[in-house]
Amino acid sequence: MRLETVAIHGGNIITDSEKPVIQPITLSTTFIHQEGSMIYSRANNPNRHSLEKLLASLEKGAEAAAFSSGNAAGVSVFQALEPGSHIIAPDDMYHGLKKGILTLFEGVIEATFVDMTDLDKVAMAFRNNTKLIWIETPSNPLLKITDIKAISSLAKANNVILACDNTFATPVFQNPIELGADLVMHSSTKYFGGHSDILGGALITKEKNAFWERIKNVQTTGGAVPSPMDCYYLCRSIKTLPYRMKGHVEHAMVLANYLSQNSKIERVFYPGLKEHPGHEVAANQMTGFGGILSFQVKGGAEAADKLISKLKYYTNATSLGGVESLIERRAASEGPDTLTPQNLIRLSVGLEHLDDLLEDLDEALK
Numbered sequence: 001m002r003l004e005t006v007a008i009h010g011g012n013i014i015t016d017s018e019k020p021v022i023q024p025i026t027l028s029t030t031f032i033h034q035e036g037s038m039i040y041s042r043a044n045n046p047n048r049h050s051l052e053k054l055l056a057s058l059e060k061g062a063e064a065a066a067f068s069s070g071n072a073a074g075v076s077v078f079q080a081l082e083p084g085s086h087i088i089a090p091d092d093m094y095h096g097l098k099k100g101i102l103t104l105f106e107g108v109i110e111a112t113f114v115d116m117t118d119l120d121k122v123a124m125a126f127r128n129n130t131k132l133i134w135i136e137t138p139s140n141p142l143l144k145i146t147d148i149k150a151i152s153s154l155a156k157a158n159n160v161i162l163a164c165d166n167t168f169a170t171p172v173f174q175n176p177i178e179l180g181a182d183l184v185m186h187s188s189t190k191y192f193g194g195h196s197d198i199l200g201g202a203l204i205t206k207e208k209n210a211f212w213e214r215i216k217n218v219q220t221t222g223g224a225v226p227s228p229m230d231c232y233y234l235c236r237s238i239k240t241l242p243y244r245m246k247g248h249v250e251h252a253m254v255l256a257n258y259l260s261q262n263s264k265i266e267r268v269f270y271p272g273l274k275e276h277p278g279h280e281v282a283a284n285q286m287t288g289f290g291g292i293l294s295f296q297v298k299g300g301a302e303a304a305d306k307l308i309s310k311l312k313y314y315t316n317a318t319s320l321g322g323v324e325s326l327i328e329r330r331a332a333s334e335g336p337d338t339l340t341p342q343n344l345i346r347l348s349v350g351l352e353h354l355d356d357l358l359e360d361l362d363e364a365l366k
């Protein structure tokens with residue numbers, strides 16, 4: 001099956017004897033004891049089973065685990081490590097997960113945050129107790145590109161697990177497992193959900209091994225699992241993921257080109273632009289450059305806020321990956337300790353008509 005077909009059929013497991021075409025929603029928290037049956041909904045339920053099967057197929061992994069948020073998925077990986085483990089993570093890691101490492105695992109997990117585009121620095125960060133290397137590509141909010149194959153070689157040489165946050169790329173544009181990752185993480189809240197109305201997360205493993213069993217234990221015993229409703233709606237949303245991504249990437253490329261030629265804009269960050277420092281690596285490991293871009297506005301934070309306030313079709317809100325365009329001045333969301341430039345605007349390009357998106361920006365920039 002090709003990706004579009006997997007998206008539609010890969011997660012539609014029919015458990016009802018009436019044979020409905022679409023999977024039923026099973027809200028029951030408990031199941032009648034019988035040989036091989038599910039037992040209790042925290043451990044497993046039919047809709048979660050459908051979603052996990054779908055996610056594993058999309059990411060070409062052996063198995064998936066669904067969580068109640070992207071952060072719950074990410075934190076489960078760190079929880080599954082032995083106390084005293086050291087991890088290497090990106091200096092521009094998704095700020096919520098970086099905060100998780102620094103606050104929830106203080107004194108439990110040691111972390112070194114490095115620029116993942118600098119392979120020498122990454123190579124120097126390994127210690128005797130390094131157990132895992134975490135990457136995120138494209139990254140947030142500067143769309144930096146990490147060379148997954150190159151980092152995978154370093155991880156293998158040092159015998160550590162490689163985990164990749166694939167939220168921005170989605171399996172439509174990038175398959176980290178094929179490029180050498182052992183684990184893939186998603187915030188399903190973003191493109192998988194696609195309509196800004198479901199919170200969710202997921203992990204997909206290349207192979208079922210002892211570390212994966214530890215993660216599964218965190219999932220089912222820790223209990224940060226999604227509801228049957230959320231799992232159902234995610235399966236439903238993912239059916240259109242490949243076609244939504246085609247629209248997002250087409251629009252993002254046009255807007256990136258438009259902004260990079262506008263005199264009021266200082267700099268545009270989009271991996272599809274030839275001048276982007278990660279363009280070549282992105283072109284090698286991705287089949288599309290994604291739907292997120294960011295740009296710096298001349299005139300500082302004030303000018304950036306003013307531009308956002310003039311827009312009609314771009315909603316000033318955090319998050320990304322929905323059919324509606326979202327825009328925000330990123331530093332304002334990340335708080336006072338952020339390294340993000342104050343005049344940087346992140347744009348999650350939606351599926352409104354491209355001409356409306358262009359005209360709205362053009363009008364606001366006049």
Ligand SMILES: *Cc1c(COP(=O)(O)O)cnc(C)c1O
Pocket residue numbers: 069070071072094096097136140165167168186187188189190199200201
């Ligand atoms: C949103 C996001 C997360 C966290 O996911 P939640 O669903 O908000 O918990 C992690 N990584 C990336 C890249 C994200 O965009």
